[in-house]
Amino acid sequence: MPSKTKKQGDRVKRLPVSLSGQITLLSDFGNQDYFVGAVKGVIASINPAASLIDITHEIPAQDIDAAAFTILASYRSFAPGTIHVGVVDPGVGTARKPILAFAGGHFFVGPDNGIFSYILEKETDHRVFHVTAQKYFCQPLSNTFHGRDVFAPVAAHLSNGLSPESFGEEIFDTVRLPPLVPTAPKPGEIKGRILHIDHFGNCVTNIDRSVLERSNEDRAKVMIKGKKIESFRESYAERKGKKSLFAIWGSAGFLEISACNRSAAKILKARRGDSVTIEFV
Incomplete structure (x- = not known):
């Protein structure tokens, strides 16, 4: 479900650029097909100096909840400024937004389907951008592989020092999974x-x-x-x-x-x- 986070105009301060050179990759691609290699190839062609680290490519197919937990559990193991690419994207090719988020000193690139939901819930001081600058996408753009054609090049250009604002306008609502916080229905x-x-x-x-x-x-x-x-x-x-x-x-x-x-x-x-x-x- 969409969740509004902040009102437009609350902040105008520009965000830092990524200087770590580290990009993590998480997906449900598995390791049998060419998908992971293609994503890495696109990133390397744009920034050969980028350090690519696989978190996992064995997320169960289309399992956004599993991806959201895995990103939450792992991102703090990396230095601030790291770029995290998450691609579990059953809505690829539809109207779902590609997004870039900055939260907790880290950057997150992927679909707006809840995959970064737990991060944005934990890191309340965050900003999110709708990625629309197609000049940074691979062309021709595939409707079935935005991991390669959208998220990989955006992460690579971000690692080269482009500002998050370069990729699109800030948005103030994102798709959210059910909240992390447990409830207390009665005392005790x-x-x-x-x-x-x-x-x-x-x-x-x-x-x-x-x-x-x-x-x-x-x-x-x-x-x-x-x-x-x-x-x-x-x-x-x-x-x-x-x-x-x-x-x-x-x-x-x-x-x-x-x-x-x-x-x-x-x-x-x-x-x-x-x-x-x-x-x-």
Whole structure:
């Protein structure tokens, strides 16, 4: 759903240009076809000095939510000024906007379909531009491969020092996914959801430390898929008690439901979007 962020005219200060030379790539292209190589080729032809870093190209096909989480979890590992290209784009060739965002000292280039939604929610001091300057696109422009023909050249020109304002006008509404912030429907209760299930079967929730302070862990119990989890651990391998499922603060900063050397997702038959409730006793 679209989300209005700021009123036009609130700020006129020009943004910095990218000086890091780093460009990260994330997509659902996989590695079987020519798509990733073509994107890198376009960038290298415009800025041969750019440093290209693959975050992943194994996002499930058309899975915008998975891409949004992965970008959120990874962008802070890079230096300020890094350009992040995200291409999971089921609406390619339609009226959906190509955008360039500046948030948290980083640049983000991709479709306006929610892929940068969590970044823009976390980094409230952000600016977003509708990319319309076709002189920076590859020609002829394909209606099915904007990753190569729009996002790659825009990222490359940005890495050469062009200002974000060069690519189009600032916009004040973007497509947003459901909010990251969990709800508190009544005193003593927090309701969240599973944001992501990782390769190991850990269930990553949208509950972060600002919602659940460590001092409250002893009073908290986690309810998920009809099971009650009362064990909070410091590491995946810690063996404390006989219960297989436990809660742990993961590397992305969110509360995870895990199992020692097992897949918590398989034990729970959990899926992304499943409800997670924390009750304080």
